[in-house]
Amino acid sequence: MDPSVVDRIRPGDHVCWTFDDEHQRLAAVTGYVQAGADANQKIIYLSDASPDLLLRELTDNGVDAWRLVRTGQLQMGHPRDDYLTNGLFDPMVVLDDWQREIAVARGGGYTALRMIGDMSWARAGVVGADPLHWYEAQVNRVFADGYAMALCLYDRRLFDQVSLLRVSAAHPSRMEPGTDWNWRPLLRMERTGEPPGLRLIGEADASNRDALAATLADVIDDMSRPDATVTLDVAGLRFADAGAARLLMGAATTAPPEVRITGCSVSLVKLMRLLGGDPCAGAVA
Known part of the structure; x- marks a missing residue:
């Protein structure tokens, strides 16, 4: 995949991005975070990985990630704190949380809210993950207002093909391995x-x-x-x-x-x- 295609994601977009290896994930995330930093957008990155590891990855790839964290422009989080309540996935709680984050970003003077959600937490075995498809469809109401955007990361090694196709249909656009420079949100x-x-x-x-x-x-x-x-x-x-x-x-x-x-x-x-x-x-x- 040409990493520059993530530059075409703009406020209002909700993109499902599937990947096969860590190089693909890192290339997309790096470009996405840097674009948000350049545009004075608030960036929220949710992942199972430790914040220190993610910050080192971004820094090693040219993003001044530690400065972004210090200024509050980049916010790191863990899915258990943002997607899960007492170990359960409650879509309505998450939707309300995103609306609050949008209000905070607006109040902070940011031009947009840029979200990254590594959805590895929702692989088989997570209690309450069945409503994931419903959540991904309903969260589009958050983005249709044109202020927030999201890149949802789905590791193809963790999800079966049927599940990926179903959850992908809940996104207006998708990217996958092999996406070239012609890509635009569908x-x-x-x-x-x-x-x-x-x-x-x-x-x-x-x-x-x-x-x-x-x-x-x-x-x-x-x-x-x-x-x-x-x-x-x-x-x-x-x-x-x-x-x-x-x-x-x-x-x-x-x-x-x-x-x-x-x-x-x-x-x-x-x-x-x-x-x-x-x-x-x-x-x-």
Whole structure:
């Protein structure tokens, strides 16, 4: 993998990154941390490994990690303190914790919150890890506001292929061994204020369907008032498969609130009509 691709991760992104060896992990983490340091972003790194070891790794690869820790810009943590409560994984507690961390980072004047989560703690044998897929899908609501971003590290030597595919679908984007310099986040989901709703950019398919489903549901639930109107802006959606089109069609029939879909491509309109609906009527880009 070309380490420079991590520079393309920006606030709002939630990326599942699978790796096969420690060199791949370190290359990605180093670039990701350095990018955050350069952009005056708060960085939180959660890992089973000791903080001293991680700091030495970063330092040996050119990151002034000890200074970042001293200034508070880099915060190291252990999963048992952030993901686990009394040895159990409670997704709702973790989601609340991330919202608090975002508030702290904003209050500290940082331009964004940059998270790194080494998910090795969730390998087989951790009590309560079954809700991991649900958590990874639901946490997208944290990122859709456009201030926080996350790189979730999954060691392919510790997770079976079925589990990796399932948890990957809860992320809008993913990277894996062999990713080259052409990589870009596959799907970006951005909450909008005027008009209130959600903007979709990139491609929506089976690889990120659960992330899209959870984010759509969250946006609509937040505005479930009789007088509310939610706008789903899909002008930046280059591709949507049948599953994504069904999700959009389902959102458009949810009431309340009223849901408007704008910026539909001709191909998306045709796909929806084939599926028996056309919520994009009058809103073709």
